Amino acid sequence: MAGFDKRVNSYEEAMAGIESGMTVVAGGFGLCGIPENLIAEIKRLGAKDLTVISNNCGVDGFGLGILLEDKQIRRIYASYVGENAMFEQQMLNDEIEVILTPQGTLAEKMRAGGAGIPAFYTATGYGTPIGDGKEVREFNGRHYILEEAFHADFAIVKGWKADRYGNVIYRDTAQNFNPLAATCGKITVVEVEEIVEPGELKPDQIHTPGIYVDRIIQGSFEKRIEKRTVREG
Amino acid sequence: MAGFDKRVNSYEEAMAGIESGMTVVAGGFGLCGIPENLIAEIKRLGAKDLTVISNNCGVDGFGLGILLEDKQIRRIYASYVGENAMFEQQMLNDEIEVILTPQGTLAEKMRAGGAGIPAFYTATGYGTPIGDGKEVREFNGRHYILEEAFHADFAIVKGWKADRYGNVIYRDTAQNFNPLAATCGKITVVEVEEIVEPGELKPDQIHTPGIYVDRIIQGSFEKRIEKRTVREG
Amino acid sequence: MALTREQMAMRVARELEDGFYVNLGIGIPTLVANYVPEGIDVMLQSENGLLGMGRFPTEAEVDADMINAGKQTVTARPGAAIFDSAESFAMIRGGHVDLTVLGAFEVDQNGNIASWMVPGKLIKGMGGAMDLVAGAENIICTMTHASKHGESKLLESCNLPLTGAGCINRVLTDLAYLEIHDGAFHLKERAPGVSVEEIVEKTAGKLVVPDHVPEMTFE
Amino acid sequence: MALTREQMAMRVARELEDGFYVNLGIGIPTLVANYVPEGIDVMLQSENGLLGMGRFPTEAEVDADMINAGKQTVTARPGAAIFDSAESFAMIRGGHVDLTVLGAFEVDQNGNIASWMVPGKLIKGMGGAMDLVAGAENIICTMTHASKHGESKLLESCNLPLTGAGCINRVLTDLAYLEIHDGAFHLKERAPGVSVEEIVEKTAGKLVVPDHVPEMTFE
Numbered sequence: 001m002a003g004f005d006k007r008v009n010s011y012e013e014a015m016a017g018i019e020s021g022m023t024v025v026a027g028g029f030g031l032c033g034i035p036e037n038l039i040a041e042i043k044r045l046g047a048k049d050l051t052v053i054s055n056n057c058g059v060d061g062f063g064l065g066i067l068l069e070d071k072q073i074r075r076i077y078a079s080y081v082g083e084n085a086m087f088e089q090q091m092l093n094d095e096i097e098v099i100l101t102p103q104g105t106l107a108e109k110m111r112a113g114g115a116g117i118p119a120f121y122t123a124t125g126y127g128t129p130i131g132d133g134k135e136v137r138e139f140n141g142r143h144y145i146l147e148e149a150f151h152a153d154f155a156i157v158k159g160w161k162a163d164r165y166g167n168v169i170y171r172d173t174a175q176n177f178n179p180l181a182a183t184c185g186k187i188t189v190v191e192v193e194e195i196v197e198p199g200e201l202k203p204d205q206i207h208t209p210g211i212y213v214d215r216i217i218q219g220s221f222e223k224r225i226e227k228r229t230v231r232e233g
Numbered sequence: 234m235a236g237f238d239k240r241v242n243s244y245e246e247a248m249a250g251i252e253s254g255m256t257v258v259a260g261g262f263g264l265c266g267i268p269e270n271l272i273a274e275i276k277r278l279g280a281k282d283l284t285v286i287s288n289n290c291g292v293d294g295f296g297l298g299i300l301l302e303d304k305q306i307r308r309i310y311a312s313y314v315g316e317n318a319m320f321e322q323q324m325l326n327d328e329i330e331v332i333l334t335p336q337g338t339l340a341e342k343m344r345a346g347g348a349g350i351p352a353f354y355t356a357t358g359y360g361t362p363i364g365d366g367k368e369v370r371e372f373n374g375r376h377y378i379l380e381e382a383f384h385a386d387f388a389i390v391k392g393w394k395a396d397r398y399g400n401v402i403y404r405d406t407a408q409n410f411n412p413l414a415a416t417c418g419k420i421t422v423v424e425v426e427e428i429v430e431p432g433e434l435k436p437d438q439i440h441t442p443g444i445y446v447d448r449i450i451q452g453s454f455e456k457r458i459e460k461r462t463v464r465e466g
Numbered sequence: 467m468a469l470t471r472e473q474m475a476m477r478v479a480r481e482l483e484d485g486f487y488v489n490l491g492i493g494i495p496t497l498v499a500n501y502v503p504e505g506i507d508v509m510l511q512s513e514n515g516l517l518g519m520g521r522f523p524t525e526a527e528v529d530a531d532m533i534n535a536g537k538q539t540v541t542a543r544p545g546a547a548i549f550d551s552a553e554s555f556a557m558i559r560g561g562h563v564d565l566t567v568l569g570a571f572e573v574d575q576n577g578n579i580a581s582w583m584v585p586g587k588l589i590k591g592m593g594g595a596m597d598l599v600a601g602a603e604n605i606i607c608t609m610t611h612a613s614k615h616g617e618s619k620l621l622e623s624c625n626l627p628l629t630g631a632g633c634i635n636r637v638l639t640d641l642a643y644l645e646i647h648d649g650a651f652h653l654k655e656r657a658p659g660v661s662v663e664e665i666v667e668k669t670a671g672k673l674v675v676p677d678h679v680p681e682m683t684f685e
Numbered sequence: 686m687a688l689t690r691e692q693m694a695m696r697v698a699r700e701l702e703d704g705f706y707v708n709l710g711i712g713i714p715t716l717v718a719n720y721v722p723e724g725i726d727v728m729l730q731s732e733n734g735l736l737g738m739g740r741f742p743t744e745a746e747v748d749a750d751m752i753n754a755g756k757q758t759v760t761a762r763p764g765a766a767i768f769d770s771a772e773s774f775a776m777i778r779g780g781h782v783d784l785t786v787l788g789a790f791e792v793d794q795n796g797n798i799a800s801w802m803v804p805g806k807l808i809k810g811m812g813g814a815m816d817l818v819a820g821a822e823n824i825i826c827t828m829t830h831a832s833k834h835g836e837s838k839l840l841e842s843c844n845l846p847l848t849g850a851g852c853i854n855r856v857l858t859d860l861a862y863l864e865i866h867d868g869a870f871h872l873k874e875r876a877p878g879v880s881v882e883e884i885v886e887k888t889a890g891k892l893v894v895p896d897h898v899p900e901m902t903f904e
Contacts, residue, residue: 003704003726004764029514029551030537032530055551057473082590092588100589102556103513104597108350111552112583115771116778116820117341118372120353123600124559127578127631130596139381141434143631165728165737165764172437172548173515179550183779184385198764204405205438207550209736209766211706211728211781223530229538233524236485236507236543262733262770263756265749277488288770324807333808336732336769337774337816344771348552349559349601356819357778360850363815376850393750398509398518398545405767407750409734412769416560431545440769442517442547444487444562456749462757462890466743 005168006216007195012039014189014217018047018154025110025152026054026064027181030083031226033174034063035191037219038156043067051075053150055106059083062224069097077150078105083226102130105147107180114183114212119148133223155185158162158221159192159208163199166213167206168192175207182208189215239399239449240428244274247422247450251280251387258286258385259297259465260414263316264459266407267296269425270452271389276300283310286383288410289338292316295457304328310383312336316459335363336379340413345382347416347445352381387419391454392425392441398434399446400439401425408440415441422448467659468640473684474608475502478567478638481606482508489558489598490515491568492536494608498567509543511563513594514553518546535594555594558601568595568601570609570634572624575671577634577646579607580626592629599630611639611668618670620644620651641665643682650674655682687859691829692903694876695720697786699856700825708732708777708817709756710787715825717786728762730782732813734773737765754813774813778820786820787814789828789853791843794890795857796853796865798826801843811848818849830858830887837889839870840865860884862901869893874901879894 008014015038018024024042028034039058042050043066050073057076067073068086078169081087090096101109102124111173112120121144125131135146157178160171168190170178182188190208195218241247248271251257257275261267272291275283276299285306291298300306301319307332314320323329334342335357345353354377358364368379390411393404401423403411415421423441428451469477475497482488482502490496502508510519512534519534520541527541534540542548557563570581575672579599582592598622599605612618620637637644642665643655650672656665656679688696694716701707701717703725709715721727729738731753738753739760746760753759761767764843776782789800801811818824831837839856856863861884862874869891875884875898885892 003702004728030533032537034535078591078592078619080593082588088588098589100591101593102592102596103551104559104601107551107555108348108559111775112353114779115341115775116780117353117355118375118377120345120350121372122350122559123530124597127581128596128598128628130592139351142351144351151756163764165765167766170437170550172531172542173512173533174528175437175548175550176515177551183775184779203735203737203761203765204403204408206765206766206768209768209772209776210764211730211736211766211776225528225530225539226533226537227539228528229522229540230525230528231522233526236483237509262754263752265733265756267751311810313810313812315807321807331808333777333810335811335815336813337778337820340770340774341778344556347560347562348556349561355778357816359819361815361847362802363811398543400545400547403759403769404751405748406731406734406752408767408769410770413771416556416562436516436518436542437548438548439547439549442549442553442557443545444511444517444547444557450793458747458749458758459756460758461747462741462759463744463747464741466745 004165006213007164008215008217011037011217014038014215015041015045017187018042018045020048022047022153023051024154024156025150025181025185027050027178029159029176031063031224033158033176033178035156035158036063036221038189038191039064039066048072049074053077053152055079055103057081057084057087060086077101079106084220100139107177109147109150110180110184113151117149119146122147149189150184152185155181155188157182157188157190159190160191161194161196161201162190162216163196163201164216165198166210166216167201168208169201170207179208182212187214188212190217193218193221194218237398239446240397241448244270244450247271248274248278249344250420251275251278253281254387255280256284257389258383258414258418259388260390260409260411262288262409264296264457266391266409266411268389268391269296269420269454271424272297272298272299281305282307286310288312288336290314290317290320293319310334312339340410342380342383343413343417346384350382352379355380383417385418388414388421390415390421390423392423393428394427394434395423395425395449396429396434397449398431399443399449400434401446402434403440406419409410412441415445420447421445424450424452426454427451469657471497474638474640476684477643477682478606478608479503481499482506486564487511489563489566491553493569495567495569508537513554513558515549515551516542516546518543555597558597561600561601561603564604565600566605567608568598570607571626572621573607573634573637574621574624575646575650577632579629579634580624581626581629595629599633604636606636606638607634608638611641618668620669620671622671641668653679655680657682687877689712690716692858693857695903696862696901697825697827698722701725705783706730708782708785712788714786714788732773732777734768734770735761735765737762774816777816780822781822782821783823785817786827787817787823789826790845791838791840792826792853792856793840793843794865794869796851797843798848798853799843800848802846814848823851823856825857826853827857830860837887839888839890841890842869860887872898874899876901
């Protein structure tokens, strides 16, 4: 069964092969469902000049934000990057290139990359600066722009449970971009809270089939909350 | 709660509004996971000149095959139609138009229709008769053809369990095209084996969120098997 | 008197219909959820992947894995569905959301909206706003009618970079409720005590004013 | 002697590697599953939405909701995943399947394949074949080398309508194992007792023959 046993024993092994200049796609929305230990390992390994594809860029000191400290990110595709003072500074200094991408387009570009769809049309961004320089085409009297797929060298993903074959399920809204990121990496690394035996996950309830996954590691997570909002109990 | 209670009490009500000349997209693969009672109701109601989008066209006397008996289908988009003598006859007589569509392209065209993607590029069919007359474009040195989305007046879908809000889960490989068909109908009708209370289906395990679904009905199913293949127990 | 934020939310809430799937943006739109009329049930879509957003959690219910698009901790109501971001925007882009409510810096008489960037200021991103305005058939913009300096935000043509082109058909400002079609704003209602003259003065875009403009009422 | 169907399946099975995700077409390709070498584990993908196809069910296990792409009743092995058709073809189209084995009417020296229609005969459809050949990096065609009348099926250029263009790189016939690249068939192995001359004679396309062509062996 060695062939499908995708477990690795250390974060070092999980991120082995990451190099400066690579493209990394990451799951997560804000700080929810982010592969926090895989990000920390990228920081530890010190790869620079990275292109990152992620909806957000973490906060100062947590999530992808920690990769800013040593200026590891050269370019980022994201829909919203405004939670982070260091980020703003690097953007203003032109040390980081930001390609703002509408959230739905970002998700669809990840899916397209994984699904062998090189490009698709969307109405999102037509007539806005996002559409500048992109092909416009009319279908049934409406205007759409052409958007191309994302491909990454590494996909880093946070799951809830996985089996050793790499079948993954996500928990609640920590799902977000994770299953999409998982499909479009040459090497897809998933960290999870629990590794279970093959057969424990119901086949028709698996979110990410193991075919997309190269490495699985079990970790422990801080799961920082960005905006704790409560009602009176 | 009336606003989200999508249950209807009869198959007549479930298919109310179907008219001659309409387009119907149907879930199912072969005879697996087909909306067999909804199909029977279309036969009973007698709508003609239908355009059908479905991977297959049933068999003589079961599934979509029964709509051939009264020549209700004028045109079908399908990937494989070869299980049916009446179908062959009508095809040879030019009574039915068949637009053969590769299986993956068929699935993706349904998804695109539901997702507001008017068209996408795929390598499938490039250089074949399927690509004839379609735009060809090169991305990263490879050729792709442009395929447009499907839209239907009715989507008919077979689920396993649903709540009254129209959240649906499918069972095993009876899933197939069903969740995709569910997204691209103006009116989406889902028949299921069991209707459960809202909250009984785990939110992150729902296959078809209720937003896609207009009508839900509980039925009983023959579930005919096309090729019963067994091993010695 | 100009409407308060709460009154704006109350007025928007009257546009809700039983069985609507609704996406509420950040700010005033979020408040709309507090004023859903009696006897009407709506299902809130949060674009990070939640259909059927519930109340904020109690201290004991707080769960880092359950947030809304504003990154606030939330709960799911019974019968909610949770899905990935591509599915979430498939719903939005595919036109399955019945009503979207969002804020704007400017709208114009052709239904263009600018809401995401002011050149020269730091750009934080459009999040899901461009997808929402391109996907929904039915959008209400909530905004102040004019800036603090009295400059109209209802324009002939937006000055700021657009979020979407030709996609807005209803606007609720602190002064008025208007529809946009045929290249003009159409004044439908005015805030209590606000004169038609004031609205005319503060609307830079083409404005069609009917003979009678009813005043909104709030209990 | 030409290979039997079983021997063809056995030979193809030697191309399997531990940890491969494999899609097997109908016919001879299906038989490959019976000859997976000792110590090697492969996961079978069935394009109707099953990754990790198991054995046929016992009479008691038969379930109408659990079939393969050939519409046969099957089981799922532990650790299988089941998904919708768009996801299934995302895997296929996205190049995630390690090996695809399928039959063909004709292949040519440029890697074109014709496998789905013969003009004048009734056309039943391509099913998933066009997606499979366009998506996989790694495809083995299994076919007879020539028709019953001795006409080669390994051509300079396919006569029949294509299933895919330039996508086939390996062919196993009943006579030989060949690779396709640089506009030619490259003879790699021959069936036991089959002469190079016979293969040359029955190959209409450009054929590159090395000095030594090893004979396949079967236990």
